[in-house]
Amino acid sequence: MNTLLIVAGKELREATRNRWVVATTLLMAALALTLSFLGSVPTGTVGVGPVEVTIVSLSSLTIFLLPLIALLLSFDAVVGEIDRGTMTLLLSYPVARWQLLLGKFLGHAAVIALATVVGYGAAGVALAMGNTAIGPESWRAFAAMIGSSVMLGAAFTALGYLASTIVRDRGTAAGIAVAVWLGFVLLYDMALLGILASGSGLGVETLNWLLLANPADAYRLFNLTGFKGVSAFAGTAGLAAHVQLSVPLLLAVMAGWIAAPLALAAALFSRKQI
């Protein structure tokens, strides 16, 4: 346990030093604040709270941005250290390989969590200081959005670690990371939509499973259908009624998307000949 914290702490410190933490936090805060200010404009006429508007717009943006940041942060984690020669020295220390991998992951996940919580939290503060009264239900949805965003970031960090462990050079790892992002974030939904539109008679059951097979979709469903106020505004109320995926299941799936790639990466890493 102690070893994990030492490794994670070093990773976090390094990310702080090379401005990753500052850059991502500022980016997240800027986006969140922009969207929350935009969201507070139409409230009078539409009849939904500013928080709900912000959640819908912010979570849609998070799906694109956060996986990209997470992959950029993580694709180099293992292969880069092997490349630079720091890995050989680290592994000669009394550290098990899974400890090293998990420790580094915790450090990177902490960077994502910090950036998300501070960045989006700033938007929350801005909303709270606005004139509109905001109910506790809305705040719960907002907190859930931040929490699930951290999970989404962690899931793609784990995928980045897997990419970083599989290959032998950094270029390939970067390529895989980009492919993972394109695949899960952009192409997957397009393909799904295409299949649905072609009227191939995809059952609801199959669709549910296909949505779970992508962490980004699980995140989207969680945020857009998990809370009534949000789904009413997001226009997904109809979908929410059809999709029989409960909130705990969606959370479990996202947790699975963190644990499975990480476990696979750890298994591969411990067998890797450095």
Add this chain to the structure above:
Amino acid sequence: MTNFTAQVQGVTKRYGETEAVRGVDLTLAPGECVAMVGHNGAGKSSLIKLMLGLTTPTAGSIRVLGGDPASAACSPIRRRIGFLPENVAFHPSMTGRETLDFYARLKGAPCRDNDALFEKVGLEPAAIRRRVSTYSKGMRQRLALAQALLGGPKLLFLDEPTTGLDPALRQSFYAIVAELRDRGTTVLLCSHALTELEGQADRVVVMNRGHKVADGSLATLRSLAQLPVRIRLTLPTGEIDALASRVGEGAALTRLAGGVVELACANDDKVALVRRITCNGPTAPIAVDDIEILQPSLDEMYAHFLRREAAE
């Protein structure tokens, strides 16, 4: 308790098609400084990685400090091993102190001893506070040595420790190694710079293409190699013919620049040969201004063992 710190038995390591290490046996005793020589790709680094447990042998067995270095329960073993890798790299954005503190914590060594270590390897307090990315090659190497010495290791692997260091730094480097060895630490030293190992190593292991081709003290290797001793004579006059007749069949004579003549003879003959040249005999002794006796250097012996290997 065993009387060896590391034992390698019949170890072979294959990476795909290539065999990096082939059937190597090696035993390292406490308080011994062993030099491993061989050119690039001879299997030195591969052997060290095997002994560190970074890779597992394809065949054979390795025991280090009483255990298997690649097993899951190797942490107590690794705590007592120091390693200085060939191309040492540190995380550039951390300072010297942070780097050493990080490694000390990983190794479970107290961080308060780090100041003494910095002083030992000669890193200035001002340098310790700076980021590693600003370090020169020599400073990085000092930091690398400091981390290898963390926790007072019983076994120290130094892979090409002195490449890129200036002569003064090399001297202090070897002084630290000698001090450790005297306190019972086993030191395994890899190097290309064979000549600087003379006087440092108790034993020399010659590696070539994954094989161990020779193993023994410098004196043992010398007598094994039976390389000629070279005697250089500076002659005031060109009495080469007279010299040649005195030298006779036992030695080869070469003329060098500046009136210097080099004689190559077997080690056992050298005293007799010098006597034949400089003492009174049937003819007057040959006038000699200067005499210099050259033992075969480690470089030459290394080349000899490689030639023998190639001939086999």
